[in-house]
Amino acid sequence: MNSLGNIIVGQSGGPTAVINSSLAGVLSAGLKLGYDKIYAMQNGIEGLLKGNYFELTDYIKSDSDIELLQRTPSSYLGSCRFKLPEPVLGNEIYTALFDFFKKENITAMFYIGGNDSMDTVNKLTTYAEMIDSTVKFIGVPKTIDNDLVVTDHTPGFGSAAKFVATVTKELVRDSLVYDLPCVTIIEIMGRDAGWLTGASALSKGDDCEGPDMVFLPEVPFDYEYVKNKVAELQKTKKALVIALSEGIRLADGRYVCELGGAGAKDAFGHVMLSAAGQVVANMLKKDLGIKTRAVELNTLQRCASHCASLTDMREAFNVGEAAVKAAYDGLTGKMVLLKRVSDIPYNCVTDTADVKNIANLAKEVKRSMINENNDHVTQEFIDYIQPLIMGEVSQFTVNGLPKHIKRGNN
């Protein structure tokens, strides 16, 4: 039997709570399918170009390590934001990379990332064709923003959505504690796509009022409408909760977050940019004379692995495994995707699509998933994302805290 040669895997772009589960999937399938060595680049392509790579099996050595890796937030391999130049024959970056692949007998490379990472996979595939290289390139999707096209959803989104919905539920309860007119504004990530902001609406149920309004970046934000609706709603319900995306824009295209900083400088001469939630909170406070509070969910949305979705973690693992299988089957220039084959019961399988049709495109929330008033999501939206947050991940707890894995410390 011929050797399958070696493979290499990298992580790129912003992390998610389960990006390491995809890495675990690549490792697991690489071992099962019989590749010789499984290399990992440190800090993505950028690190590899500096010669930073290592054998993953030197650090992830056991089934227990693989389980811990799946429960560890952030990118275990480190990440980068590095855009490859256009592939031109003889370009020194491509030459260096393909020389490396040859030297280390790399037969396939897997890149776990979002839009920009798929651009990298696409360009490497193009260059490989130009030089008749047989190295396979497969993209493994991840992003909390859920904005990749072709795939039903992206690994990482479900866990971020579960965190957003969980804490929205807690913040809604908290908001009702005083018998005073107040508005709590929850600012959620997603500059151009409102998937994650919409996830706040999952909090609504028998035991939770849910957010009273939800504003996505896909539709214009009308402050006058919001102000009037707050005043109207507060006739019967004193404490309101508004979920909004960091990327909401006015009808004239200006970001709401730009409004806070118009000309304002702090004591050190820095121009101050307020977050969108804080801007709206300030405006409502001034115009309605009510107490307001802005809560920014911030980086936790991409790293709160203590609140990960089991469905998401498993799917992230599956796309990692499927990527290796795709290369093993001779495919290249593909991204693994999730295809929903049934809603009841929820079933998603992996498939592949040409990465050139995916890179640099973004998927927004569909019009039919936003209500007519542009101030909430519809049942169609809820039905779409509900399955993605199902299931809890059992943590390995040490000293009262979830255990992670760190290079060289296991």
Place this chain on the structure above:
Amino acid sequence: MNSLGNIIVGQSGGPTAVINSSLAGVLSAGLKLGYDKIYAMQNGIEGLLKGNYFELTDYIKSDSDIELLQRTPSSYLGSCRFKLPEPVLGNEIYTALFDFFKKENITAMFYIGGNDSMDTVNKLTTYAEMIDSTVKFIGVPKTIDNDLVVTDHTPGFGSAAKFVATVTKELVRDSLVYDLPCVTIIEIMGRDAGWLTGASALSKGDDCEGPDMVFLPEVPFDYEYVKNKVAELQKTKKALVIALSEGIRLADGRYVCELGGAGAKDAFGHVMLSAAGQVVANMLKKDLGIKTRAVELNTLQRCASHCASLTDMREAFNVGEAAVKAAYDGLTGKMVLLKRVSDIPYNCVTDTADVKNIANLAKEVKRSMINENNDHVTQEFIDYIQPLIMGEVSQFTVNGLPKHIKRGNN
């Protein structure tokens, strides 16, 4: 056998993740000890004065309800921030309250809260003495700030500390993702006491670097020192994490959070006050030319019941039960406290102390728990708080989210 009469319970001040566990404890002990009716005031004393109260057993009807109540964040009864006037014979507020107690045959009142609530308990006790009333008043401590004197620690603190330590661990992993000099600043609640900020240091272990520096409000914040230390540390470690309290102050007494807003106004003419973390992030960015990010943990610190400490939840329940037992035993004007009777193994029992020695006093972090450089906590601090975050609370999960209880919906 004589009737024990009825009791009433209220919640006051800011909520915690387990304040409802104390309410469950009051209810549980009230039923076990044989009180006739267990009333609850809505929105504390302020609500009671408006006539808002109800029978708790009309809503919390089963063991399952009690379990759900313990897992529900925010104050189930609603809260208030209401300071009673000094007790003067014939004062209309006191007259109204004691008339109510008489009318409803209330023999004991339990008030779950922090400093201000203990002031309420103290004043009611004083007034009762003045009019020879036999109604008993017992305080049940809660606060995420851990700043009540006499008690070893306060219920609510352990869960907040567990949340802070858990997300610090995740944020530290996240901070290391790019191969770039950067500083992540985590801003933590506690304006005058640094207990919760110090809890970020619990994240340190085999699998986590922990925060590189921790700044508490008990000691002056020296920005020049911080700037120089960041520059020094970044010679060997690019990504740093600093945990700091919202209440840090300069040596001259000014709050750091005041510095951001000196003269700055936003587009709507509001004076802008930046959070302390954002101010320090801006300064380091400007002075060192590095990437910085401020993460404010915000309201989640007091309501993230999905991350509650089992030890804390049980102790919160116990102090609730102990309060009813204290009144049953004839005590009044007391606060229930936690007394640590052994470190190894960790054992805390309940006790009581005169509430007049507790109200309006605050407990700061001891000097010996802060290191010589004023930039971290000591092992003594860690040893003190480690037991308080132990144990996870199993959630009742429905549709992928923790289930709560809401009045009228169970």
